[in-house]
Amino acid sequence: xFCPKCGALLYPDGEEMKCRKCGFVRDRKERKRIVxxxxxxxxxxxxxxxxxxxxxxxxxxxxxxxxxxxILRQTRAADEPETRIYTCTKCGHKWREY
Numbered sequence: 001x002f003c004p005k006c007g008a009l010l011y012p013d014g015e016e017m018k019c020r021k022c023g024f025v026r027d028r029k030e031r032k033r034i035v036x037x038x039x040x041x042x043x044x045x046x047x048x049x050x051x052x053x054x055x056x057x058x059x060x061x062x063x064x065x066x067x068x069x070x071i072l073r074q075t076r077a078a079d080e081p082e083t084r085i086y087t088c089t090k091c092g093h094k095w096r097e098y
Contacts, residue, residue, distance in 0.1 A: 004024070060088035069086070084096070
């Protein structure tokens, strides 16, 4: 818990919580409820498969089709290279290239 006056930590002192900086004292059993309002936003959900991703010439391991969509994702540490994720344009199979 933090002191409402100066913002320093409150330390236990018997049945009280005491601020070492300004001397504020609060009963140890006293609890505050923090309620925050959450802002609601409208989110667009795309139900259809939209083919706006870039395409490349690569062979699908499932159907041997030679075209796939691709995206880059950082799946490992920041100092490692990104992972390229392919999706076959014919069968929809997904695979990775590290």
